Amino acid sequence: MVFENSEIDSGSSIIFRIPARLADVRLVGISVHSLFSKMGFGDVDTFQLELAITESANNIVKHAYNYEENVYITVKFTITEDRVICTFVDTGKFENFLKNNGQGEIATDTKVLPPDSRGICIICDVMDEVSYRRSGDRNVLTLVKYFD
């Protein structure tokens, strides 16, 4: 069951549970594009959310799971009056990709990110808040984007 994960509250949210494979990540990207587009988001916001979600899930496949098979990513999208919250939960290795940016665990200035972390740079650039933490045996990545 998706809701057995304590990091994800049930409620008015949409939850995806996908195999941690790059091909399936792309399908989530396409799905959220369609979802946010139908919900009335503009082209730019929709593209940016699709981009951040794809980059985040790609990172989990590559770095947390190291392309391991038969593992899953749970993604929850919550939309409130002023923001979209995307929560990614995986059970892979905790590798804090925000640690090298010289700003602690929450990146706010993407200009000081190392040049090889282009995916992370993109996520931080298009989202308003990015946090990553370990909770029990799970990794929780949270992205927040506020509406203009």
Added chain:
Amino acid sequence: MDIVLDLSSVDFVDSTGLGAIVRCLKELNGRGQLVLCGVNEMVLSLLKMTRLDDIFIQAADRDEALKRLKLEQEKKAAAAPVQKETEDTVVKPKEEKPKSKGFDESLLASLSMEDGEAVQEVDTGERRRHRRITNKQILGEDIIVYCSSNTSGKRITGVILDISPSGLLLVSPSKLSVGDEFVITGRIGRNFKFRERAVIRNYRDGKYGFEFIKPTRETTSFLNQLTGSVMLSAKGRLNS
């Protein structure tokens, strides 16, 4: 060999896709041009976001791309003899390159899409110990440093093109020689000031490659953090 990459049917690219395009450009290694055409607004915004828009030649469509390539080839052919004549004799000041007319080799050499990569190959065959980061990636503006020679008393001013924990690439209108030793003083951002001894290891096209001589722990630590480089001990273990 020149390549025209038509992206008119592409409405989504992520960092993996960008990595593939950058690798393509790296493979060309200056032996040809890569022109992107039909880039839609969203993909263009991604190129700008990742500061890659300056290193790719862009055209509206295939026809324009081919015209641009032809023009570039003609310019290159016309400029070749003049360039050869002045090479190695004149130190040119840094010039502003017009947008979309080519790519900055130093920026290109610093690009890496592979996480965890600790060394980079550059076109001289040199194997680098650390990642480099360009001035644009740090502040988006020029970082000016002051160099003074203990032996000759010479004082010069230069602009950093890229920097790593091992050294920096500097452009300066002054004429210097490989082997010259300087004390370099500068500041990165508001708070970090540095003063390090460095020696000129190489020179090409008005750019001087300086290697730090016994850099301070503070500078090494700051630059390691800035560039995301890691230090390997003799046993190959990571030193944080």
